[in-house]
Amino acid sequence: MSRDDEKTAPAEPRRQGPQRLADLMRKAMSQAREQPSAGLVQLEADWKRREVELRQAEAAERVRLEVAHADAWPLHLKLCAAPSEAVEVLTGDKVLETAALRAARLVLQEGLRTLLLSGGTGVGKTAGACHLFRSAVRHEPRSGQHLPVWDASAGFFVRWSQLKRVSDDEAEDDQLLQRATRVRVLVLDDVDGLPGEELGRRDRELLEELVDRRDRAGMVTAYTTHLSVQRREGGPSDFATYVGARVVSRMSRPGTFHLADCGSRDLRRGAKP
Numbered sequence: 004m005s006r007d008d009e010k011t012a013p014a015e016p017r018r019q020g021p022q023r024l025a026d027l028m029r030k031a032m033s034q035a036r037e038q039p040s041a042g043l044v045q046l047e048a049d050w051k052r053r054e055v056e057l058r059q060a061e062a063a064e065r066v067r068l069e070v071a072h073a074d075a076w077p078l079h080l081k082l083c084a085a086p087s088e089a090v091e092v093l094t095g096d097k098v099l100e101t102a103a104l105r106a107a108r109l110v111l112q113e114g115l116r117t118l119l120l121s122g123g124t125g126v127g128k129t130a131g132a133c134h135l136f137r138s139a140v141r142h143e144p145r146s147g148q149h150l151p152v153w154d155a156s157a158g159f160f161v162r163w164s165q166l167k168r169v170s171d172d173e174a175e176d177d178q179l180l181q182r183a184t185r186v187r188v189l190v191l192d193d194v195d196g197l198p199g200e201e202l203g204r205r206d207r208e209l210l211e212e213l214v215d216r217r218d219r220a221g222m223v224t225a226y227t228t229h230l231s232v233q234r235r236e237g238g239p240s241d242f243a244t245y246v247g248a249r250v251v252s253r254m255s256r257p258g259t260f261h262l263a264d265c266g267s268r269d270l271r272r273g274a275k276p
Contacts, residue, residue, distance in 0.1 A: 068150050075153055082155030085133045085190070089160075092130040099270065103131020106263035107225070111138055115261050116218065117254050118225040121232040121242065122265030131265070132190045132225035133160065139188045157187040163194045166213070167206045180209070184216040190225045196245045198230065207247050214253045226254070232264060 077094040085093075092099065103120050104127065110118045111134075118135065120128040139158030140151040159182055166183060183189055191213070196202065202210065217224045230242040238244070243251045254260060 064150070068152070072151075072153065079139070079153040079155055079158075080133060080136060083133070083136045083139060083158035083188075084160040085136065086129060086160070086192075089130040089133040092127070093133060099127065101127035101131055101270065102263055102265045103127045104134055105131075106261055106265075107131045107134035110135065110223065110225075110261050113261075116220070116222060116224065116259040117256075117261070118223075119232065119242075119254060119260070119262045120225065120227045120265055121230065121263070123229065123267035123269065125269030125271040126265040126267065127270055128227040128265055129190075129192055131263075132192065132227050135188050135190065135223050135225050136160075138223055158190075159183060159186040159188070160190045160192065162192045163210075166191070167209055180213070184213055187221065188223045189217065190227075192227050194226050194228045194242075194246065195230060198241045200245055202245060202247065207250075210246060211249055211253075214250050218253050218256065218259075232262060 077090055080090045080093060098104070103122070106118060106120060109115075118132065120132055122128055136158040139154055141154040141157065143150060143152050161179065161183055166179060183191070194210075201207075214224075228242055230240070230245055232240050232242045234240050234243075239248075239251075255262070
């Protein structure tokens with residue numbers, strides 16, 4: 004053997020069959036990435052442009068819906084039967100930041116079921132509770148998205164005095180109770196009595212039924228009261244005495260409940276929250 008033969012490296016054996024085909028495919032794909040055809044370049048550009056246009060359309064639809072929501076918020080509150088003073092407070096140019104409003108925001112942010120607002124007259128309990136009607140929505144397909152729209156049928160404001168009133172039309176009373184127990188967002192206002200007073204048997208059973216049936220995932224309920232929620236020395240609070248232990252137990256399940264004592268300063272007379 005000559006020296007030239009000794010210096011020449013042995014040739015790599017030629018690959019055959021599936022291995023050879025795989026090598027050729029990898030080489031072709033590598034070349035396509037390095038030097039894509041004009042058709043592929045245009046296809047990719049068109050795809051990227053459509054993606055940008057779709058995102059812009061989705062963003063525009065979200066903005067349009069947010070503007071429509073803001074415009075329709077006062078009407079939505081009225082359709083949920085919120086009182087006029089609450090509508091005025093929640094739709095003014097500058098909404099007053101109160102303890103009740105902060106508590107309602109927390110309930111929505113944390114996905115809680117129950118809010119109990121206690122405090123004197125004029126502290127903002129009713130308006131704060133009505134903020135929960137922001138969750139009275141349904142989702143509709145818009146521009147490829149499921150976006151929230153107001154749904155007044157999912158929200159209902161009622162005073163305790165209305166709910167427990169005995170009228171001549173029992174069917175009307177039953178309809179009122181059925182709506183209060185089934186609606187997704189309920190505000191039960193002024194669950195009140197005198198300090199130390201207890202509900203009568205019929206009214207207590209009515210409230211127990213309502214609280215029990217509303218203790219469900221997906222439902223949100225706000226209760227407002229003037230009664231103190233602070234425990235008295237050696238006994239329950241005025242609110243607990245009034246509504247009974249079973250109602251308090253149902254309302255205050257851990258992880259589903261928020262209590263806010265809103266104080267006694269009347270904001271209508273210029274007091275600061």
